[in-house]
Amino acid sequence: MAKVEGAFLTISELSGELGLPQHILRYWETRFPQLRPLQRSGNRRYYRPADVALVRRINHLLNVEGFTVRGAQKALAENGVAADARSGPDAPTQPSTAATGTSGALLHRLQAIRATLARAIGE
Known part of the structure; x- marks a missing residue:
């Protein structure tokens, strides 16, 4: 149970x-x-x-x-x-902007997370 x-x-x-x-x-x-x-x-x-x-x-x-x-x-x-x-x-762990070097890398990571969440919701 x-x-x-x-x-x-x-x-x-x-x-x-x-x-x-x-x-x-x-x-x-x-x-x-x-x-x-x-x-x-x-x-x-x-x-x-x-x-x-x-x-x-x-x-x-x-x-x-x-x-x-x-x-x-x-x-x-x-x-x-x-x-x-x-x-x-x-x-996923979220890197700091100092670790990524640019805000573009952070944006790319956030977009990947959003895509993963969208796939999870669609299942």
């Missing part, structure tokens, strides 16, 4: 969804101060939708993009966790 979108997830549900052991999620709580799931009696963890989005973003940074823990911490601090949590793990 699937939970409703936006429902709190337990650590076992989240670890099963991501294919990660529970101890990894507990470890991430010690390394990423932004990640603070609710803890009820018996130290049961309940991940809110924002926590789930953050865990997915951390997982994406570490296991897909190949960041180290320190690099992922820095990326989350630089890009802002709130923006990353809303955009989700599949959202």
Whole structure:
């Protein structure tokens, strides 16, 4: 039985969804101060939708993009966790204008993102 979108997830549900052991999620709580799931009696963890989005973003940074823990911490601090949590793990990272060199490169990247979103809506 699937939970409703936006429902709190337990650590076992989240670890099963991501294919990660529970101890990894507990470890991430010690390394990423932004990640603070609710803890009820018996130290049961309940991940809110924002926590789930953050865990997915951390997982994406570490296991897909190949960041180290320190690099992922820095990326989350630089890009802002709130923006990353809303955009989700599949959202491309947005380069700064200093990193792209020109505003034309940024415009091209934004147009590519728009095209990807248009394809997703059409499916």
